[in-house]
Amino acid sequence: MLDILIIGGGPIGLACALEAQTEGLSFLIVEKGCLVNSLYNYPSTMTFFSTSEKLEIGGIPFVTISNKPTRSEALEYYRRVATSNNLPINLFEEVKSVKKENDIFTIITSKATYQAKKVIVSTGFYDIAVTLGIRGEDLPKVKHYYKDPHYYAMQKIVVVGSSNSAIDVALETYRKGAEVTLVIRGDEVSDRVKYWVRPDIINRIKEGSIKAYFNSHLKTVREHEVDIETPAGLVTIPNDFVMAMTGYKPNFDFLKKLGITLTEDKFIPQYNPETMETNLPGLYLAGVVCGGMDTHLWFIENSRVHAEMIIEDIIKK
Incomplete structure (x- = not known):
C-alpha cells in the first residue's frame, strides 16, 4: 500500500516525488516511456526559453554553461535528480486503469497492479499531436x-x-x-x-x-x-x-477514463487551484496537463509549485 502513486516521470512528476520524499511518504513513479520522456523527444538542437534556475526542482541547483540550458543539459540534470535521490521509478510501464473503492486506488499497469491512498497525474501533453x-x-x-x-x-x-x-x-x-x-x-x-x-x-x-x-x-x-x-x-x-508543427494535447481519453470532468470547449480538467485536487477526491493533477488545450499556459517554471501544493494538501488530510 503506497501513500502516493505518481503517473508520469517528467520534471513535475519528479518534483512531486521529491516533496513526498521530504515528507516521509511512500510513493512510486510510473512512466510509460523513458525518464522525462517528453524532454527526450524534443528536437536535439533545442535551447530552453527559461533560464536554468527556473527549471530547478526540489531546490536542487541546475548548473549550465550558458544562461539558457539545452535539451541535453536538461536531460542530464533531471536524470541526476532522480538517481542521486534514489527516487523509485518504473520506466516503460504504462498505466492502463485507475479505480477507486473504499478510498483506496487500484492502479493496473502494463506490468503490475498497485494500491495507493492518493494518485497524482502528471502526464504532460507531448504524446498526442494535434x-x-x-x-x-x-x-x-x-x-x-x-x-x-x-x-x-x-x-x-x-x-x-x-x-x-x-x-x-x-x-x-x-x-x-x-x-x-x-x-x-x-x-x-x-x-x-x-x-x-x-x-x-x-x-x-x-x-x-x-x-x-x-x-x-x-x-x-x-x-x-x-x-x-x-x-x-x-x-x-x-x-x-x-x-x-500544429501543437500537442494531453491524453483527454485517459483523463475521462479516470473520471475527471473536462470543460466542453478547451477540455480543461476540473481541479481545485489551491490544492490541485480534481473532482475525484484523492486524485490530483500536476503540470501542463492542467491546461487542457491551452498548453501554452503551463510550463515547468510555473507548475513546479504544484508539487508543494499537492503534498501539503495530502499531509493535511
Whole structure:
C-alpha cells in the first residue's frame, strides 16, 4: 500500500516525488516511456526559453554553461535528480486503469497492479499531436515531430504553424540547405516566438530566403506536391516533406477514463487551484496537463509549485 502513486516521470512528476520524499511518504513513479520522456523527444538542437534556475526542482541547483540550458543539459540534470535521490521509478510501464473503492486506488499497469491512498497525474501533453484533418496527412512524408535538421537537407519542406516549434524547424532546416515554405493561419508570426528568434524569421521572410503564406492553410498533401489555400487562391507547390508543427494535447481519453470532468470547449480538467485536487477526491493533477488545450499556459517554471501544493494538501488530510 503506497501513500502516493505518481503517473508520469517528467520534471513535475519528479518534483512531486521529491516533496513526498521530504515528507516521509511512500510513493512510486510510473512512466510509460523513458525518464522525462517528453524532454527526450524534443528536437536535439533545442535551447530552453527559461533560464536554468527556473527549471530547478526540489531546490536542487541546475548548473549550465550558458544562461539558457539545452535539451541535453536538461536531460542530464533531471536524470541526476532522480538517481542521486534514489527516487523509485518504473520506466516503460504504462498505466492502463485507475479505480477507486473504499478510498483506496487500484492502479493496473502494463506490468503490475498497485494500491495507493492518493494518485497524482502528471502526464504532460507531448504524446498526442494535434492533427490537421486534411487529405494526405497520413502519408509518411507528413511529420508531427521533429528531431534534427540534417535529415531535411536539400529537400523541399512545408512547415505548418507560427509558434516556437514551427519557426525553429523553418530556420534550422533552411540553414541546413532545405527549401522552406511556411504556412501560417494568421497574418503574422506568433508573438509568443522566442524574442531572440522572432527578428530572425521575419528577416528571412522579408529577404525571400523563406517563403511564407499568411492567412493561409494547407489543404491537400500528395506524394510530391501540396495544395495551399491562400487569400489569392489555391497554390500548388512541389514538396518532399510536411512538418505539421500544429501543437500537442494531453491524453483527454485517459483523463475521462479516470473520471475527471473536462470543460466542453478547451477540455480543461476540473481541479481545485489551491490544492490541485480534481473532482475525484484523492486524485490530483500536476503540470501542463492542467491546461487542457491551452498548453501554452503551463510550463515547468510555473507548475513546479504544484508539487508543494499537492503534498501539503495530502499531509493535511
